[in-house]
Amino acid sequence: MTRADLNKQPAQVAAMFDQVSTHYDRTNAVLSVGNAALWRLATTKAVGPQRGERILDIAAGTGTSSAALTRTGAHVVAADFSSGMIEVGRTRHADNPNLEFVQADATALPFADDEFDAVTISFGLRNVVEPKKALAEFYRVLKPGGRLVICEFSTPPFAPIRAGYFAYLNHVMPRIVKLASSNAEAYDYLGESIAAWPDQATLGGWLGEAGFASVAHRNLTLGIVALHRGVKPAATPAATPAADS
Structure with a gap:
Protein backbone atom coordinates (compact mmCIF):
# COMPACT_ATOMS: atom_id res chain seq x y z
CA MET A 1 0.00 0.00 0.00
CA THR A 2 1.12 3.57 -0.76
CA ARG A 3 0.89 6.48 1.65
CA ALA A 4 2.19 10.00 1.25
CA ASP A 5 4.23 11.94 3.76
CA LEU A 6 4.41 15.63 4.56
CA ASN A 7 6.86 16.23 1.72
CA LYS A 8 3.71 15.89 -0.45
CA GLN A 9 5.47 14.77 -3.60
CA PRO A 10 2.78 14.90 -6.32
CA ALA A 11 3.36 11.39 -7.70
CA GLN A 12 3.27 9.92 -4.20
CA VAL A 13 0.09 11.76 -3.20
CA ALA A 14 -1.61 10.86 -6.50
CA ALA A 15 -0.73 7.18 -6.08
CA MET A 16 -2.14 7.21 -2.56
CA PHE A 17 -5.46 8.64 -3.75
CA ASP A 18 -5.56 6.22 -6.68
CA GLN A 19 -5.56 3.38 -4.17
CA VAL A 20 -8.42 4.77 -2.05
CA SER A 21 -10.57 6.07 -4.92
CA THR A 22 -13.15 3.27 -4.96
CA HIS A 23 -14.28 3.70 -1.35
CA TYR A 24 -13.16 7.30 -0.86
CA ASP A 25 -16.60 8.90 -0.47
CA ARG A 26 -17.86 6.20 1.90
CA THR A 27 -14.78 6.51 4.10
CA ASN A 28 -15.10 10.30 4.25
CA ALA A 29 -18.72 10.05 5.33
CA VAL A 30 -17.79 7.67 8.14
CA LEU A 31 -14.75 9.63 9.37
CA SER A 32 -16.62 12.95 9.37
CA VAL A 33 -19.51 11.41 11.32
CA GLY A 34 -21.87 12.56 8.57
CA ASN A 35 -20.57 16.15 8.49
CA ALA A 36 -19.04 15.77 5.01
CA ALA A 37 -22.45 16.31 3.41
CA LEU A 38 -23.05 19.44 5.51
CA TRP A 39 -19.61 20.84 4.59
CA ARG A 40 -20.32 20.18 0.91
CA LEU A 41 -23.68 21.97 1.17
CA ALA A 42 -22.04 24.99 2.83
CA THR A 43 -19.35 25.10 0.15
CA THR A 44 -21.88 24.92 -2.68
CA LYS A 45 -23.86 27.76 -1.12
CA ALA A 46 -20.69 29.85 -0.72
CA VAL A 47 -19.72 29.31 -4.38
CA GLY A 48 -23.24 30.30 -5.45
CA PRO A 49 -23.19 28.62 -8.88
CA GLN A 50 -25.42 30.25 -11.50
CA ARG A 51 -26.77 28.94 -14.79
CA GLY A 52 -24.31 29.48 -17.62
CA GLU A 53 -21.29 30.00 -15.37
CA ARG A 54 -18.08 28.04 -15.86
CA ILE A 55 -16.72 26.74 -12.56
CA LEU A 56 -13.48 24.91 -11.77
CA ASP A 57 -13.59 22.39 -8.92
CA ILE A 58 -10.01 21.47 -8.04
CA ALA A 59 -9.04 18.30 -6.15
CA ALA A 60 -12.54 17.20 -7.10
CA GLY A 61 -11.89 13.53 -6.46
CA THR A 62 -14.80 11.44 -7.73
CA GLY A 63 -16.88 14.53 -8.48
CA THR A 64 -19.35 14.45 -5.60
CA SER A 65 -18.87 18.16 -4.85
CA SER A 66 -18.72 18.97 -8.57
CA ALA A 67 -22.08 17.35 -9.27
CA ALA A 68 -23.68 19.47 -6.56
CA LEU A 69 -22.40 22.61 -8.29
CA THR A 70 -24.05 21.66 -11.60
CA ARG A 71 -27.59 21.52 -10.22
CA THR A 72 -28.31 25.18 -10.99
CA GLY A 73 -27.15 24.81 -14.60
CA ALA A 74 -23.48 25.79 -14.23
CA HIS A 75 -20.88 23.93 -16.26
CA VAL A 76 -18.27 22.43 -13.92
CA VAL A 77 -14.78 21.20 -14.72
CA ALA A 78 -13.75 18.65 -12.11
CA ALA A 79 -9.95 18.58 -11.92
CA ASP A 80 -7.83 16.15 -9.94
CA PHE A 81 -4.28 14.83 -10.29
CA SER A 82 -5.31 11.29 -9.34
CA SER A 83 -6.16 9.24 -12.44
CA GLY A 84 -7.95 6.72 -10.23
CA MET A 85 -10.28 9.39 -8.83
CA ILE A 86 -10.94 10.76 -12.33
CA GLU A 87 -11.77 7.29 -13.67
CA VAL A 88 -14.28 6.61 -10.88
CA GLY A 89 -15.81 10.07 -11.32
CA ARG A 90 -16.24 9.78 -15.09
CA THR A 91 -18.01 6.46 -14.68
CA ARG A 92 -20.19 7.61 -11.81
CA HIS A 93 -21.31 10.86 -13.50
CA ALA A 94 -21.36 9.79 -17.14
CA ASP A 95 -24.97 10.98 -17.50
CA ASN A 96 -24.27 14.56 -16.36
CA PRO A 97 -23.73 16.78 -19.43
CA ASN A 98 -22.68 19.76 -17.29
CA LEU A 99 -19.76 17.94 -15.68
CA GLU A 100 -16.41 17.16 -17.28
CA PHE A 101 -13.32 15.61 -15.72
CA VAL A 102 -9.74 16.72 -16.35
CA GLN A 103 -6.56 15.34 -14.82
CA ALA A 104 -4.57 18.38 -13.67
CA ASP A 105 -1.95 19.62 -11.23
CA ALA A 106 -3.19 22.50 -9.07
CA THR A 107 0.17 24.27 -9.41
CA ALA A 108 0.16 24.16 -13.24
CA LEU A 109 -3.44 24.28 -14.40
CA PRO A 110 -4.03 23.52 -18.11
CA PHE A 111 -6.47 26.41 -18.56
CA ALA A 112 -6.33 29.89 -20.06
CA ASP A 113 -6.13 33.12 -18.09
CA ASP A 114 -9.46 34.61 -16.98
CA GLU A 115 -11.43 31.47 -17.92
CA PHE A 116 -13.65 30.69 -14.90
CA ASP A 117 -16.38 32.53 -13.02
CA ALA A 118 -15.51 30.64 -9.82
CA VAL A 119 -12.81 28.32 -8.54
CA THR A 120 -13.27 26.06 -5.55
CA ILE A 121 -11.23 23.41 -3.77
CA SER A 122 -12.37 21.23 -0.88
CA PHE A 123 -9.93 19.41 1.38
CA GLY A 124 -7.24 19.47 -1.28
CA LEU A 125 -5.09 22.57 -0.81
CA ARG A 126 -3.18 21.06 2.12
CA ASN A 127 -2.18 18.14 -0.16
CA VAL A 128 -0.46 20.45 -2.63
CA VAL A 129 3.31 20.61 -2.31
CA GLU A 130 3.34 24.37 -3.07
CA PRO A 131 -0.03 25.78 -1.91
CA LYS A 132 0.95 29.41 -2.56
CA LYS A 133 1.78 28.51 -6.16
CA ALA A 134 -1.63 26.86 -6.44
CA LEU A 135 -3.32 30.02 -5.13
CA ALA A 136 -1.52 32.03 -7.81
CA GLU A 137 -2.86 29.61 -10.43
CA PHE A 138 -6.40 29.92 -9.06
CA TYR A 139 -6.07 33.70 -9.36
CA ARG A 140 -4.75 33.43 -12.92
CA VAL A 141 -7.60 31.29 -14.29
CA LEU A 142 -10.35 33.33 -12.60
CA LYS A 143 -12.10 36.06 -14.54
CA PRO A 144 -11.84 39.57 -13.04
CA GLY A 145 -14.57 39.67 -10.42
CA GLY A 146 -14.46 35.88 -10.13
CA ARG A 147 -14.68 34.21 -6.75
CA LEU A 148 -12.59 31.65 -4.91
CA VAL A 149 -13.96 29.33 -2.21
CA ILE A 150 -11.70 27.02 -0.21
CA CYS A 151 -13.11 24.45 2.19
CA GLU A 152 -10.33 22.96 4.31
CA PHE A 153 -9.64 21.39 7.67
CA SER A 154 -8.51 24.05 10.10
CA THR A 155 -7.73 24.84 13.74
CA PRO A 156 -10.59 24.96 16.28
CA PRO A 157 -10.16 28.27 18.14
CA PHE A 158 -11.26 26.91 21.53
CA ALA A 159 -8.60 24.91 23.37
CA PRO A 160 -10.89 22.13 24.72
CA ILE A 161 -12.40 21.52 21.27
CA ARG A 162 -8.92 21.60 19.72
CA ALA A 163 -7.59 19.05 22.22
CA GLY A 164 -10.54 16.72 21.67
CA TYR A 165 -10.26 17.01 17.92
CA PHE A 166 -6.59 16.09 17.81
CA ALA A 167 -7.24 13.22 20.22
CA TYR A 168 -9.80 11.95 17.70
CA LEU A 169 -7.31 12.28 14.82
CA ASN A 170 -4.55 10.49 16.70
CA HIS A 171 -6.41 7.75 18.53
CA VAL A 172 -9.97 7.21 17.30
CA MET A 173 -9.75 7.80 13.56
CA PRO A 174 -7.01 5.18 12.94
CA ARG A 175 -9.25 2.47 14.40
CA ILE A 176 -12.23 3.53 12.30
CA VAL A 177 -10.11 3.65 9.15
CA LYS A 178 -9.04 0.05 9.56
CA LEU A 179 -12.69 -0.93 9.17
CA ALA A 180 -13.79 1.59 6.52
CA SER A 181 -10.86 2.10 4.13
CA SER A 182 -9.06 -0.02 1.57
CA ASN A 183 -5.78 1.68 2.52
CA ALA A 184 -5.67 2.42 6.25
CA GLU A 185 -2.04 3.60 6.09
CA ALA A 186 -3.02 6.39 3.69
CA TYR A 187 -5.22 7.92 6.35
CA ASP A 188 -2.30 8.23 8.75
CA TYR A 189 -1.22 10.98 6.37
CA LEU A 190 -4.63 12.62 6.74
CA GLY A 191 -4.13 13.23 10.45
CA GLU A 192 -0.55 14.36 9.99
CA SER A 193 -1.43 16.81 7.20
CA ILE A 194 -4.28 18.35 9.22
CA ALA A 195 -2.06 18.86 12.27
CA ALA A 196 0.62 20.53 10.13
CA TRP A 197 -1.77 22.81 8.22
CA PRO A 198 -1.79 26.55 9.09
CA ASP A 199 -4.66 28.17 10.94
CA GLN A 200 -7.41 30.36 9.53
CA ALA A 201 -5.57 33.67 9.82
CA THR A 202 -2.47 32.32 8.09
CA LEU A 203 -4.39 30.92 5.14
CA GLY A 204 -6.32 34.18 4.85
CA GLY A 205 -2.98 35.99 4.66
CA TRP A 206 -1.90 33.73 1.81
CA ARG A 218 -16.28 31.22 8.30
CA ASN A 219 -15.75 28.36 10.71
CA LEU A 220 -17.79 25.18 10.32
CA THR A 221 -18.21 22.52 13.02
CA LEU A 222 -16.52 24.64 15.70
CA GLY A 223 -13.54 25.42 13.48
CA ILE A 224 -12.65 21.85 12.57
CA VAL A 225 -13.28 23.06 9.02
CA ALA A 226 -13.19 26.60 7.65
CA LEU A 227 -14.60 28.15 4.49
CA HIS A 228 -12.24 30.76 3.03
CA ARG A 229 -13.43 33.19 0.37
CA GLY A 230 -11.80 35.76 -1.86
CA VAL A 231 -12.53 37.70 -5.04
CA LYS A 232 -10.24 38.50 -7.95
CA PRO A 233 -10.52 42.29 -8.29
CA ALA A 234 -12.47 43.47 -11.31
CA ALA A 235 -10.41 44.95 -14.10
CA THR A 236 -9.84 48.67 -13.71
CA PRO A 237 -11.39 50.54 -16.66
CA ALA A 238 -8.86 52.20 -18.91
CA ALA A 239 -8.59 55.93 -18.37
CA THR A 240 -10.47 58.04 -20.90
CA PRO A 241 -8.11 60.40 -22.76
CA ALA A 242 -8.73 64.05 -22.00
CA ALA A 243 -10.45 65.97 -24.78
CA ASP A 244 -8.38 68.52 -26.64
CA SER A 245 -9.17 72.02 -25.61
Whole structure:
Protein backbone atom coordinates (compact mmCIF):
# COMPACT_ATOMS: atom_id res chain seq x y z
CA MET A 1 0.00 0.00 0.00
CA THR A 2 1.12 3.57 -0.76
CA ARG A 3 0.89 6.48 1.65
CA ALA A 4 2.19 10.00 1.25
CA ASP A 5 4.23 11.94 3.76
CA LEU A 6 4.41 15.63 4.56
CA ASN A 7 6.86 16.23 1.72
CA LYS A 8 3.71 15.89 -0.45
CA GLN A 9 5.47 14.77 -3.60
CA PRO A 10 2.78 14.90 -6.32
CA ALA A 11 3.36 11.39 -7.70
CA GLN A 12 3.27 9.92 -4.20
CA VAL A 13 0.09 11.76 -3.20
CA ALA A 14 -1.61 10.86 -6.50
CA ALA A 15 -0.73 7.18 -6.08
CA MET A 16 -2.14 7.21 -2.56
CA PHE A 17 -5.46 8.64 -3.75
CA ASP A 18 -5.56 6.22 -6.68
CA GLN A 19 -5.56 3.38 -4.17
CA VAL A 20 -8.42 4.77 -2.05
CA SER A 21 -10.57 6.07 -4.92
CA THR A 22 -13.15 3.27 -4.96
CA HIS A 23 -14.28 3.70 -1.35
CA TYR A 24 -13.16 7.30 -0.86
CA ASP A 25 -16.60 8.90 -0.47
CA ARG A 26 -17.86 6.20 1.90
CA THR A 27 -14.78 6.51 4.10
CA ASN A 28 -15.10 10.30 4.25
CA ALA A 29 -18.72 10.05 5.33
CA VAL A 30 -17.79 7.67 8.14
CA LEU A 31 -14.75 9.63 9.37
CA SER A 32 -16.62 12.95 9.37
CA VAL A 33 -19.51 11.41 11.32
CA GLY A 34 -21.87 12.56 8.57
CA ASN A 35 -20.57 16.15 8.49
CA ALA A 36 -19.04 15.77 5.01
CA ALA A 37 -22.45 16.31 3.41
CA LEU A 38 -23.05 19.44 5.51
CA TRP A 39 -19.61 20.84 4.59
CA ARG A 40 -20.32 20.18 0.91
CA LEU A 41 -23.68 21.97 1.17
CA ALA A 42 -22.04 24.99 2.83
CA THR A 43 -19.35 25.10 0.15
CA THR A 44 -21.88 24.92 -2.68
CA LYS A 45 -23.86 27.76 -1.12
CA ALA A 46 -20.69 29.85 -0.72
CA VAL A 47 -19.72 29.31 -4.38
CA GLY A 48 -23.24 30.30 -5.45
CA PRO A 49 -23.19 28.62 -8.88
CA GLN A 50 -25.42 30.25 -11.50
CA ARG A 51 -26.77 28.94 -14.79
CA GLY A 52 -24.31 29.48 -17.62
CA GLU A 53 -21.29 30.00 -15.37
CA ARG A 54 -18.08 28.04 -15.86
CA ILE A 55 -16.72 26.74 -12.56
CA LEU A 56 -13.48 24.91 -11.77
CA ASP A 57 -13.59 22.39 -8.92
CA ILE A 58 -10.01 21.47 -8.04
CA ALA A 59 -9.04 18.30 -6.15
CA ALA A 60 -12.54 17.20 -7.10
CA GLY A 61 -11.89 13.53 -6.46
CA THR A 62 -14.80 11.44 -7.73
CA GLY A 63 -16.88 14.53 -8.48
CA THR A 64 -19.35 14.45 -5.60
CA SER A 65 -18.87 18.16 -4.85
CA SER A 66 -18.72 18.97 -8.57
CA ALA A 67 -22.08 17.35 -9.27
CA ALA A 68 -23.68 19.47 -6.56
CA LEU A 69 -22.40 22.61 -8.29
CA THR A 70 -24.05 21.66 -11.60
CA ARG A 71 -27.59 21.52 -10.22
CA THR A 72 -28.31 25.18 -10.99
CA GLY A 73 -27.15 24.81 -14.60
CA ALA A 74 -23.48 25.79 -14.23
CA HIS A 75 -20.88 23.93 -16.26
CA VAL A 76 -18.27 22.43 -13.92
CA VAL A 77 -14.78 21.20 -14.72
CA ALA A 78 -13.75 18.65 -12.11
CA ALA A 79 -9.95 18.58 -11.92
CA ASP A 80 -7.83 16.15 -9.94
CA PHE A 81 -4.28 14.83 -10.29
CA SER A 82 -5.31 11.29 -9.34
CA SER A 83 -6.16 9.24 -12.44
CA GLY A 84 -7.95 6.72 -10.23
CA MET A 85 -10.28 9.39 -8.83
CA ILE A 86 -10.94 10.76 -12.33
CA GLU A 87 -11.77 7.29 -13.67
CA VAL A 88 -14.28 6.61 -10.88
CA GLY A 89 -15.81 10.07 -11.32
CA ARG A 90 -16.24 9.78 -15.09
CA THR A 91 -18.01 6.46 -14.68
CA ARG A 92 -20.19 7.61 -11.81
CA HIS A 93 -21.31 10.86 -13.50
CA ALA A 94 -21.36 9.79 -17.14
CA ASP A 95 -24.97 10.98 -17.50
CA ASN A 96 -24.27 14.56 -16.36
CA PRO A 97 -23.73 16.78 -19.43
CA ASN A 98 -22.68 19.76 -17.29
CA LEU A 99 -19.76 17.94 -15.68
CA GLU A 100 -16.41 17.16 -17.28
CA PHE A 101 -13.32 15.61 -15.72
CA VAL A 102 -9.74 16.72 -16.35
CA GLN A 103 -6.56 15.34 -14.82
CA ALA A 104 -4.57 18.38 -13.67
CA ASP A 105 -1.95 19.62 -11.23
CA ALA A 106 -3.19 22.50 -9.07
CA THR A 107 0.17 24.27 -9.41
CA ALA A 108 0.16 24.16 -13.24
CA LEU A 109 -3.44 24.28 -14.40
CA PRO A 110 -4.03 23.52 -18.11
CA PHE A 111 -6.47 26.41 -18.56
CA ALA A 112 -6.33 29.89 -20.06
CA ASP A 113 -6.13 33.12 -18.09
CA ASP A 114 -9.46 34.61 -16.98
CA GLU A 115 -11.43 31.47 -17.92
CA PHE A 116 -13.65 30.69 -14.90
CA ASP A 117 -16.38 32.53 -13.02
CA ALA A 118 -15.51 30.64 -9.82
CA VAL A 119 -12.81 28.32 -8.54
CA THR A 120 -13.27 26.06 -5.55
CA ILE A 121 -11.23 23.41 -3.77
CA SER A 122 -12.37 21.23 -0.88
CA PHE A 123 -9.93 19.41 1.38
CA GLY A 124 -7.24 19.47 -1.28
CA LEU A 125 -5.09 22.57 -0.81
CA ARG A 126 -3.18 21.06 2.12
CA ASN A 127 -2.18 18.14 -0.16
CA VAL A 128 -0.46 20.45 -2.63
CA VAL A 129 3.31 20.61 -2.31
CA GLU A 130 3.34 24.37 -3.07
CA PRO A 131 -0.03 25.78 -1.91
CA LYS A 132 0.95 29.41 -2.56
CA LYS A 133 1.78 28.51 -6.16
CA ALA A 134 -1.63 26.86 -6.44
CA LEU A 135 -3.32 30.02 -5.13
CA ALA A 136 -1.52 32.03 -7.81
CA GLU A 137 -2.86 29.61 -10.43
CA PHE A 138 -6.40 29.92 -9.06
CA TYR A 139 -6.07 33.70 -9.36
CA ARG A 140 -4.75 33.43 -12.92
CA VAL A 141 -7.60 31.29 -14.29
CA LEU A 142 -10.35 33.33 -12.60
CA LYS A 143 -12.10 36.06 -14.54
CA PRO A 144 -11.84 39.57 -13.04
CA GLY A 145 -14.57 39.67 -10.42
CA GLY A 146 -14.46 35.88 -10.13
CA ARG A 147 -14.68 34.21 -6.75
CA LEU A 148 -12.59 31.65 -4.91
CA VAL A 149 -13.96 29.33 -2.21
CA ILE A 150 -11.70 27.02 -0.21
CA CYS A 151 -13.11 24.45 2.19
CA GLU A 152 -10.33 22.96 4.31
CA PHE A 153 -9.64 21.39 7.67
CA SER A 154 -8.51 24.05 10.10
CA THR A 155 -7.73 24.84 13.74
CA PRO A 156 -10.59 24.96 16.28
CA PRO A 157 -10.16 28.27 18.14
CA PHE A 158 -11.26 26.91 21.53
CA ALA A 159 -8.60 24.91 23.37
CA PRO A 160 -10.89 22.13 24.72
CA ILE A 161 -12.40 21.52 21.27
CA ARG A 162 -8.92 21.60 19.72
CA ALA A 163 -7.59 19.05 22.22
CA GLY A 164 -10.54 16.72 21.67
CA TYR A 165 -10.26 17.01 17.92
CA PHE A 166 -6.59 16.09 17.81
CA ALA A 167 -7.24 13.22 20.22
CA TYR A 168 -9.80 11.95 17.70
CA LEU A 169 -7.31 12.28 14.82
CA ASN A 170 -4.55 10.49 16.70
CA HIS A 171 -6.41 7.75 18.53
CA VAL A 172 -9.97 7.21 17.30
CA MET A 173 -9.75 7.80 13.56
CA PRO A 174 -7.01 5.18 12.94
CA ARG A 175 -9.25 2.47 14.40
CA ILE A 176 -12.23 3.53 12.30
CA VAL A 177 -10.11 3.65 9.15
CA LYS A 178 -9.04 0.05 9.56
CA LEU A 179 -12.69 -0.93 9.17
CA ALA A 180 -13.79 1.59 6.52
CA SER A 181 -10.86 2.10 4.13
CA SER A 182 -9.06 -0.02 1.57
CA ASN A 183 -5.78 1.68 2.52
CA ALA A 184 -5.67 2.42 6.25
CA GLU A 185 -2.04 3.60 6.09
CA ALA A 186 -3.02 6.39 3.69
CA TYR A 187 -5.22 7.92 6.35
CA ASP A 188 -2.30 8.23 8.75
CA TYR A 189 -1.22 10.98 6.37
CA LEU A 190 -4.63 12.62 6.74
CA GLY A 191 -4.13 13.23 10.45
CA GLU A 192 -0.55 14.36 9.99
CA SER A 193 -1.43 16.81 7.20
CA ILE A 194 -4.28 18.35 9.22
CA ALA A 195 -2.06 18.86 12.27
CA ALA A 196 0.62 20.53 10.13
CA TRP A 197 -1.77 22.81 8.22
CA PRO A 198 -1.79 26.55 9.09
CA ASP A 199 -4.66 28.17 10.94
CA GLN A 200 -7.41 30.36 9.53
CA ALA A 201 -5.57 33.67 9.82
CA THR A 202 -2.47 32.32 8.09
CA LEU A 203 -4.39 30.92 5.14
CA GLY A 204 -6.32 34.18 4.85
CA GLY A 205 -2.98 35.99 4.66
CA TRP A 206 -1.90 33.73 1.81
CA LEU A 207 -5.02 34.66 -0.14
CA GLY A 208 -4.24 38.34 0.31
CA GLU A 209 -0.66 37.80 -0.84
CA ALA A 210 -1.96 36.09 -3.99
CA GLY A 211 -3.95 39.21 -4.85
CA PHE A 212 -7.44 38.28 -3.69
CA ALA A 213 -9.69 40.97 -2.25
CA SER A 214 -12.61 40.73 0.21
CA VAL A 215 -10.85 37.82 1.94
CA ALA A 216 -12.89 36.29 4.74
CA HIS A 217 -13.49 32.96 6.44
CA ARG A 218 -16.28 31.22 8.30
CA ASN A 219 -15.75 28.36 10.71
CA LEU A 220 -17.79 25.18 10.32
CA THR A 221 -18.21 22.52 13.02
CA LEU A 222 -16.52 24.64 15.70
CA GLY A 223 -13.54 25.42 13.48
CA ILE A 224 -12.65 21.85 12.57
CA VAL A 225 -13.28 23.06 9.02
CA ALA A 226 -13.19 26.60 7.65
CA LEU A 227 -14.60 28.15 4.49
CA HIS A 228 -12.24 30.76 3.03
CA ARG A 229 -13.43 33.19 0.37
CA GLY A 230 -11.80 35.76 -1.86
CA VAL A 231 -12.53 37.70 -5.04
CA LYS A 232 -10.24 38.50 -7.95
CA PRO A 233 -10.52 42.29 -8.29
CA ALA A 234 -12.47 43.47 -11.31
CA ALA A 235 -10.41 44.95 -14.10
CA THR A 236 -9.84 48.67 -13.71
CA PRO A 237 -11.39 50.54 -16.66
CA ALA A 238 -8.86 52.20 -18.91
CA ALA A 239 -8.59 55.93 -18.37
CA THR A 240 -10.47 58.04 -20.90
CA PRO A 241 -8.11 60.40 -22.76
CA ALA A 242 -8.73 64.05 -22.00
CA ALA A 243 -10.45 65.97 -24.78
CA ASP A 244 -8.38 68.52 -26.64
CA SER A 245 -9.17 72.02 -25.61
